[in-house]
Amino acid sequence: MKHLLLGFIFGISLSFISWIVGMIVNSILMKTEYYNKLSNLNFIENKGLNKTIGLTYFKWAVKNTFFKFFNQKLKVDSKSTDLAQLRNDMIYSEISHLIGFIFVTFFAIFKSFEVGFIFGLTMMIPNILMNLYPSLLQQENKRRIDRILKIKTVANKV
Template sequence: MKHLIQGFVFGISMSFISWIVGMIVNSLLMKTELHYKLSNLNFIKSKDFNKKIGMKPFKWIVKNTFFKYFNQKIKVESQNDDLIEIRKEMVISEISHLIGFVFVVIFASYKIFSAGIIFGATMMIPNSLMNLYPSLLQQENKRRIDNLLKRKNR
């Protein structure tokens, strides 16, 4: 039980730190070809699978709690909003979270060997909720914006 709690708490701490690491590494990658390739990632294309993994409740949590204040640049408030600029901000957020996710995965892998499998595996729970899910949410929102832009261009 001790490793379970410590792993979870350490996972939360590492996930917060990973946000900063993700932003720094992403800012270094922005002018590279890799960033362009990463900007078109689409891990989950199925709306049904997004529902199965709980993306709808996660989206509700982001929209209706203090998380809604984190990135004000990715809000669509009217039809006159610049969807291309909002999409760029979503890509920045998505890639930063993915970098943060990988950062914590590396630490969790190390902790599996140094502190035990329960400690390391438990670190992945907050990492998934604080890095993977936000990235998947941005991918879903990017698809919606891409559809809007296609309709707008027709």
């Protein structure tokens, strides 16, 4: 029980730290040729699977709790919102969270051997909720923006 609680608390702490690590590494990655490839990641394209893993509930929590105050750049205020810029901001957030997820995962694997499997496993719970799910949500929102931008492009050609 001790490892369960301590792993969870350590996972929360490390996940917050991983956000900063993710932003720093992402800022460096932006200057490479690989960044364009990373900007088109899509792990789960199936809406049904997103719903099955609880992304709908996570989306509700982000929109209706204190999480909505975390990244104010990632919201549509009006019809005049620059969707291309919003998409770029989402890509930055998505990749930063993925880097953070990988960062904490390495720590969880290390701590699984050093402290115990339960400790490492419970570290992954906050990591999934604070890094993986936000990244998956950004991917879903990015796909929605892509559909809107595609419709606007077709409408402008007509």
